[in-house]
């Protein structure tokens with residue numbers, strides 16, 4: 001398959017802050033690539049390097065075969081995280097304005113219908129709800145019927161029904177051959193939409209795979225949480241691994257909870273064995289909850305590993321001193337739809 005978005009060893013630092021530490025990725029035509037990672041991981045910087053609004057210090061990028069500054073703007077669209085169009089335009093006027101920037105544009109009415117706002121065309125942007133405004137912004141990226149679409153947290157602030165409208169839209173765009181790079185903090189969104197997920201941490205792509213593969217590799221086993229005051233020792237004879245969950249994952253605030261026990265790797269038909277164990281030994285419990293691992297577990301696991309790695313590196317640096325490549329900062333340009 002043809003890669004329409006490619007990055008090779010992209011590096012970018014702002015002063016001593018390394019935003020991208022050598023990111024390589026290739027995204028194929030029609031693929032939905034979910035970009036996830038903690039705040040400050042480098043996601044926006046990567047998108048900016050791929051869309052030509054920031055110049056990497058080194059490495060190369062190509063979108064639709066050209067380096068980003070030369071990418072055909074008629075074939076590309078970007079929805080930045082913070083995008084504030086003029087308030088005193090109606091939704092229809094706004095989409096007409098953006099449509100006017102392209103040689104060949106879609107009918108704004110059609111685009112409004114796509115984002116579920118067919119009846120809101122005459123409403124001023126400022127009079128729309130936050131979620132409706134975000135949907136108009138998504139619409140603004142669709143007026144040129146792009147071949148490559150970068151969406152930075154497109155559904156933030158949108159209600160569940162509206163989110164589903166946007167999800168279905170993204171799916172149908174991808175089915176029609178549009179390549180979508182979707183930055184999100186919503187793991188359900190990434191799991192539902194992304195063909196492939198890339199997890200950035202500290203400027204490095206620490207995982208890249210289908211949601212299913214990532215969950216198999218890093219998600220750990222299923223969890224059966226038992227609400228009980230019993231101690232882990234009460235489960236010594238149970239044939240499954242048992243642990244006492246922590247109040248928080250990672251960090252020094254980790255402390256065991258005293259009101260629940262987690263039994264790992266129990267399949268749904270085996271839950272009865274655990275219940276029998278509780279009953280036979282008269283262990284009091286007030287509830288059971290079985291959960292499969294998902295992308296959220298992958299995210300927490302890999303992000304906490306990256307955090308541990310950073311702590312180790314900081315310790316080593318404190319012990320031995322380090323050299324950091326610095327470079328002049330550059331202006332952050334306000335995002336704009338392409």
Ligand SMILES: Nc1ncnc2c1ncn2[C@@H]1O[C@H](COP(=O)(O)OP(=O)(O)OP(=O)(O)O)[C@@H](O)[C@H]1O
Pocket residue numbers: 014017018019037038039040041042043044045046081329330331332
């Ligand atoms: N123009 C800039 N000047 C200085 N530092 C910057 C600039 N842009 C980004 N950074 C820094 O680079 C790092 C990566 O930032 P970036 O915005 O790419 O992260 P992100 O993953 O998009 O975060 P978030 O999830 O919060 O949007 C951060 O430490 C950030 O402070």
